[in-house]
Amino acid sequence: MIEQPARISPSSLPENPRRTFLVRVIQGVHTTIGATLAFVLGGAALAPGLTRRERLWLSAGDLSALRDGEPRAVTLRVARQDGATEAVDRRVVFLVRSGDGGVRALDSTCTHLGCRTRVNADALQIECPCHGGVYDLEGRVVAGPPPRPLDELPTRVEGTRILVQV
Numbered sequence: 001m002i003e004q005p006a007r008i009s010p011s012s013l014p015e016n017p018r019r020t021f022l023v024r025v026i027q028g029v030h031t032t033i034g035a036t037l038a039f040v041l042g043g044a045a046l047a048p049g050l051t052r053r054e055r056l057w058l059s060a061g062d063l064s065a066l067r068d069g070e071p072r073a074v075t076l077r078v079a080r081q082d083g084a085t086e087a088v089d090r091r092v093v094f095l096v097r098s099g100d101g102g103v104r105a106l107d108s109t110c111t112h113l114g115c116r117t118r119v120n121a122d123a124l125q126i127e128c129p130c131h132g133g134v135y136d137l138e139g140r141v142v143a144g145p146p147p148r149p150l151d152e153l154p155t156r157v158e159g160t161r162i163l164v165q166v
């Protein structure tokens, strides 16, 4: 007759300090990974709401300085908090009087690779010096590689003062 080995249940095993230590180390690693993931994913979910910048209306000059069909480059200074200090970004926009008495503000940043565009007053168009992108005075692409029109910023006129939202 073959003798069967006695069955041993896990709870009847004597406490092994080495095994207990390893189990605690593994639990600690799992807890650390979980906390790190919660921190990273929670931060990613909350960050857009915390970093959303307030939209500002900035004065961009007087309406009387604009002539029909002549774009005018204006540099806007946009203050923003950068850690403990305040930084000032400069943003160049082209103001163009629109037919309805309003003003159009075109961002001067080329939509191809981000070069600063400039107005060609003779040709009445906006040109990018980097790769030959050309836009009309409404910001539409006329030639070259830009994939889309220049960005347009909201404007309003108060009295004769032009305000641009950045």
Ligand code: FES
Pocket (backbone or CB within 6 Å): 110, 111, 112, 113, 114, 115, 128, 129, 130, 131, 132, 133, 144, 145, 146
């Ligand atoms: S960056 Fe303006 S055309 Fe390429």
